[in-house]
Amino acid sequence: MPNIAGLLQIGRSALLTQQKAIDITGNNIANVNTPGYSRQRLNMEQATPVRVLNTTMSTGVVAQQKIQRFHDQFVQSQMNTENENLGRWEAQRTALEKIEVLFDEVSGYGLSTAMSGFWNSWQDLSNNPTGHVERNSVLSAGQYLTSTFNQLSKNIQNAQKDINTSINSVVTDINRMADQIAELNGKITKVEVTGHNANDYRDQRDLLVLELAKLIDIESFEDGDGNMTITVGNGKPLVERAFTWDLVTENIEGKQNVHWKDSSGNTLDITTHIQSGELKGWIEARDRVIEGYLGRLNVLAENMISEVNALHGSGYGIDDDVQRPFFVPESDGNALSIAINPEIVGNVNHIAAAGQAFTPGDNSNAIATAELQNALTMSENASTFGDFYAALVGDVGNDTRRAGLNFGHQTAMMKHLSNYREEVAGVSLDEEMVNLVQYQHAYNAAAKLITTTDELMQTLIGLVR
Secondary structure (H helix, E strand, O other), X not given: OOOHHXXXXXXXXXXXXXXXXXXXXXXXXXXXXXXXXXXEEOXXXXXXXXXXXXEEEXXXXXXXXXXXEOOOHHHHHHHHHHHXXXXXXXXXXXHHHHHHHHOOOOOOOOHHHHHHHHHHHHHHHHHOOOXXXXXXXXXXXXXXXXXXXXXXXXXXXXXXXXXXXXXXXXXXXXXXXXXXXXXXXXXXXXXXXXXXXXXXXXXXXXXXXXXXXXXOOOEEXXXXXXXXXXXXXXXXXXEEOOEEOOEEEEEEOOEEEEEEEOOOOOEEEOHHHOOOHHHXXXXXXXXXXXXXXXXXXXXXXXXXXXXXXXXXXXXXXXXXXXXXXXXXXOOOOOOOOOEEOXXXXXXXXHOOOEOOOOOOOOOHHHHHHHHHHHOOOXXXXXXXXXXXXXXXXXXXXXXXXXXXXXXXXXXXXXXXXXXXXXXXXOOOHHHXXXXXXXXXXXXXXXXXXXXXXXXXXXHHXXXXX
């Protein structure tokens, strides 16, 4: 058994160790609601025994130098991956919800209504081919149709420009997070090289990496010194130890593409190598999904120009025998620039309702133009103008719903993984309270040991006197 002085040492080590355990428990309780915090635990072990007079004597308890951090790297990696997908679908859902509003046909002011009004105006003209009111009606319906095409195309392109702004913002956030991760790499290395642990810094870094993964797909690994290396865009380094490389955006034909900048200032376009995260969602929505809508809208406008002009250019108005196109421009077909021929705007008598020149009452061209509404002129002669546009509107809705469903799925996945992480690394107040009581009793007992030892010493001193 240890002597009286040894008992004091045992009591002292017990007091200090239990106090440290109480401190760590208190820190766990304080951070119960801190995002990304991993609970910690003090691991205790017997102090090194000593040999005294051929007897091995215990010397109490000591705390291990490194405080245990509850952490599951596999779960963390899964969360990073699923957060990449969450960011992708969140961005795409946001982008497509804005587009879906533009194709609103419920209000009665959409392109479908404008096309129906245009065909109906030609039907009314066929009933009275020389009527001034009917001719003005065709002009008004045509102008409403072209302005609807123009506005819808412009709004879609503005939505693409808004995505450019979002991409710039995301790239700025990525660079900021990369700098913070590199800074934490330095702090972690500085602490852990001394044999201590940097649990709080590691929690902060893991949280930053998780947030970074939501913005762009990453590959990450930790070296033997505790530094986190992160690569993006097919292996290009973003963070390595305390060093970072910036991402920048460059305007390529009106679209902000993402470039990686090397240490010499040279840039490399990595846009096509981005596979997930918010950047992927924005880029995919802008360059594939929304661009596809705009392309189909242009095809619709181009075919309407072609079909209507083919008939109108073969017919005749009232005043002369000049054959004119109804829509301009005739060549580029861009929904953004479609308009009524200025000659017709200036004189509605130039509207070609007749199939023959100088033939009052001839309505053959007006009838043929009105019948274009039901002609199979789209999708390789498989659908009408109205069917083609309805399919486009339907696809916008379906794509938006699909993005929403994927976003919901990823949200549920992240919630599941977050709950699982909390089971492994989160703070349980019930458990911490039990630990607190346990350490408190151990602390009180150690204090009692010291006071008892003090009484023994006083008694021994009294005997000597």
